[in-house]
Amino acid sequence: MDDSRAYILFTMDVEIVAGSATASGPDSNAEGAQRIREYMEVLGERGFTPTFFVDPQLGSEQAELFLELRDAGAEIGMHIHAAKFSQDGRTDELGALTAAEQKAMLMRGLELFERHFQFRPRIFRPGCFSANDHTYGVLTELGFEGGSISIPGRVWMERYCEWSAAEPHPHYANAAMRQYPGSLPFVEIPLSVDRSQKHRHPLGFEYYFDLRPGDVYQSENVVPRDHRQVLENIVRQLAEEQPLLKTIVIDVHNDRDFRDLSQAPAQHLRTILDNLAPVLAAYGLNGVNATYTEAIRIFKAKADVRPRF
Numbered sequence: 001m002d003d004s005r006a007y008i009l010f011t012m013d014v015e016i017v018a019g020s021a022t023a024s025g026p027d028s029n030a031e032g033a034q035r036i037r038e039y040m041e042v043l044g045e046r047g048f049t050p051t052f053f054v055d056p057q058l059g060s061e062q063a064e065l066f067l068e069l070r071d072a073g074a075e076i077g078m079h080i081h082a083a084k085f086s087q088d089g090r091t092d093e094l095g096a097l098t099a100a101e102q103k104a105m106l107m108r109g110l111e112l113f114e115r116h117f118q119f120r121p122r123i124f125r126p127g128c129f130s131a132n133d134h135t136y137g138v139l140t141e142l143g144f145e146g147g148s149i150s151i152p153g154r155v156w157m158e159r160y161c162e163w164s165a166a167e168p169h170p171h172y173a174n175a176a177m178r179q180y181p182g183s184l185p186f187v188e189i190p191l192s193v194d195r196s197q198k199h200r201h202p203l204g205f206e207y208y209f210d211l212r213p214g215d216v217y218q219s220e221n222v223v224p225r226d227h228r229q230v231l232e233n234i235v236r237q238l239a240e241e242q243p244l245l246k247t248i249v250i251d252v253h254n255d256r257d258f259r260d261l262s263q264a265p266a267q268h269l270r271t272i273l274d275n276l277a278p279v280l281a282a283y284g285l286n287g288v289n290a291t292y293t294e295a296i297r298i299f300k301a302k303a304d305v306r307p308r309f
């Protein structure tokens with residue numbers, strides 16, 4: 001295997017229409033569809049095919065769109081915000097739920113997803129990267145092969161998001177201790193973060209900078225960052241730490257403009273796309289496009305020829 005390869009995973013959280021001014025999500029399904037197509041096109045011009053983590057509730061309106069994108073090489077996985085998916089008005093995210101409650105909710109999500117999309121998703125990302133020590137076991141039991149559950153370093157109590165000591169590179173998940181590698185047949189590929197400095201967000205949580213173009217929160221809460229510098233710091237970590245599989249995972253939402261370069265999200269995405277190859281090359285690495293399932297398969301091929309701990 002060529003160890004100079006760094007797999008680039010562009011992703012999108014595809015949210016239902018925002019129910020309030022503070023919730024994530026587009027203003028309408030038409031806007032959401034436009035953002036999704038723009039993201040696919042802008043990435044496609046550079047040879048990248050994204051992974052979309054889709055709220056199954058969108059299936060009734062947008063299944064056709066996603067199946068078309070899937071035919072064009074994109075991957076479709078499942079995204080659930082427990083707060084947007086609960087049937088009893090409970091507003092907690094996934095990490096607040098017991099194993100039985102998580103299983104019931106995810107099964108309901110799978111049923112809805114399969115009904116609209118006519119296939120079973122193999123990868124998952126929870127809303128707000130919210131999880132607890134039951135989550136990986138439940139996902140494995142339901143047949144998921146891998147996903148994007150963690151955001152290393154983020155501690156956001158209100159969202160049940162606690163990843164203060166999370167393993168930052170791809171690994172088999174742990175059935176008992178979510179933050180550490182283990183031996184479940186579920187491959188976690190964490191969101192890429194720049195671990196050179198911890199920050200405190202205006203919303204009150206601790207975190208490291210990541211590459212999200214335009215951020216994911218309301219504009220008044222956006223903390224300015226230099227996306228080129230964050231990218232370089234992430235690449236430097238990969239070069240220094242030499243994980244088994246080098247990945248750069250970038251997340252966006254379906255409520256940002258990625259095409260109009262007068263808009264911050266489009267500018268940030270352009271900065272990332274323009275700098276990926278030269279920054280990687282400066283550290284002796286080559287960027288290779290991958291969807292989540294492609295990266296999971298490559299990880300397994302590499303991991304399974306090495307002794308496991």
Ligand SMILES: [Zn+2]
Nearest residue numbers: 013015127128
């Ligand atoms: Zn989300």
